[in-house]
Amino acid sequence: MTRRILTVTLNPAIDVTYRVDVLRPGETVRVPDVRSRAGGKGVNVAAVVRRLGGESLVLALTTTRTPDEFRDGLDGLGLAHRLVPALPAVRRTVAVVTRADGTTMLQENGFPAGETAEAGIFAALRAELSAGAGAVVISGSVPEGLGADVPARLVRLCGRHDVPVIADVSGAALREAAGSGAVLMPNEDELKELAGSGAEACQDLVAAGAPAVVATAGPDGATAVTARGAWRARPAEVVTGNPAGAGDAAAAALAVHLSAGGVSEVDWPVALADVVATSAAAVLRPVAGEIDVAARERWIRAVEVERIR
């Protein structure tokens, strides 16, 4: 039985896409094609979980003002949500897409969370854990106004409900979350900052208390290290496209495997192949939060997984 996956987004976004012919620094360009949608890493994870056949719920902070473009955007995507209005506004990310230069991303840091944000997000997660959850994914940055320890403390709340958690966070929040009991999903830069390079660094994090570490390395695939063993998976082919959202797709795939029976029940070679195939299938899509389902099905059988310990 696949159980509901909760995603937590402390720093939501309105993802705006500008399609233009050319972007030249110092010049003016008219933008005839403007699209926007609800974004933030947890939103992307929830969208991919649904594409994988799972049930998801977006838990997120949002603006205290109405109308709430973020809430409307989630409704537009058909994603279930439980929102905590505690931000003065929802930040924007602007992706300027050109044919020649690919995508230029302008990411606003976000607005400071209000005083009610922390209690609100803990209460929302507690209520949804009580209602039943198979796994939780905590993704993305922590807005000003919330401590860097909030993701780690949310992980511990999940632990008290015996629900497995993935923490896809970075910087100080990742250091705080490292010993909290969460499965960690650092990319190469985050891993280096936290513990060094390669499988040995992952092993150190497992020794320090992480039930599993899945280190993602873009086109080089991913490595999973647990107390029961370590595996490396490489994609069957090199995929070019939009890397935004590949990490979120990887987290969604792993969350589905975790939700079946917790960390101890995961069949790691199978799960890691899924992580790599789903991540590559996200690169084929121009928008974060989407995957090419047919490509994933094809690749999931072709990914090479080797046991490395």
Add this chain to the structure above:
Amino acid sequence: MTRRILTVTLNPAIDVTYRVDVLRPGETVRVPDVRSRAGGKGVNVAAVVRRLGGESLVLALTTTRTPDEFRDGLDGLGLAHRLVPALPAVRRTVAVVTRADGTTMLQENGFPAGETAEAGIFAALRAELSAGAGAVVISGSVPEGLGADVPARLVRLCGRHDVPVIADVSGAALREAAGSGAVLMPNEDELKELAGSGAEACQDLVAAGAPAVVATAGPDGATAVTARGAWRARPAEVVTGNPAGAGDAAAAALAVHLSAGGVSEVDWPVALADVVATSAAAVLRPVAGEIDVAARERWIRAVEVERIR
């Protein structure tokens, strides 16, 4: 007596400024410093009129949704306004400011105006003309949903109230406005598209019914052509800075002169020196709608004006 100047903005904007270290196409940049304000050319004109000691009123379309960031922004700037809610949203312009490359502008085209837009803006202008106005400035683009002849028809409405009008519009709207009785303020590109180059092209537009044509040429100054004569003015020094808003400052300066007694009473050498000095004083300020008042005072006496016909 200086009388109230009405500015008309059919395609308002929220002007967002992102200050970043560097902008490289194809890369991701975090934006720690986000500022936004009410924008659109008519808003800039109204703000400069006020800096020149005049009284202004912003007449503009705005969003039908609340809260209205554009309305709040005008209130924040302390600009009087009469707004017609008839747009699904107010477009954004994003100025990405870096030290190395200056300002990169991303200008959304805007959202289509609703069915009530046209009647609403005519009714608003009619009411404010009846309440008394010294001059009207119609600036900027026409949103989808409104005909390109709307600025020309607004000019004619002002004519029926004997109020002089500046039309700072472009493309099809400028062609429509050319014979409507408005003072025209084309830049070099707009003039070329409409009638050709230089004072002769301006003369053709005057022969076709424009009471005056003031052609602006950035650092080269400006030319004024009327049935009574023609003058050229050059700035006293070359100014480097932010050219956005220089044309709006020029329109504001000319509007103040027009508001004193109509086109026939304008002292053109004096007015043209003011147009050039005020425009250059806008270049010194990082934000459109502002001018360096001290620089204007200094330059207004130093601008060279020659009679060319």
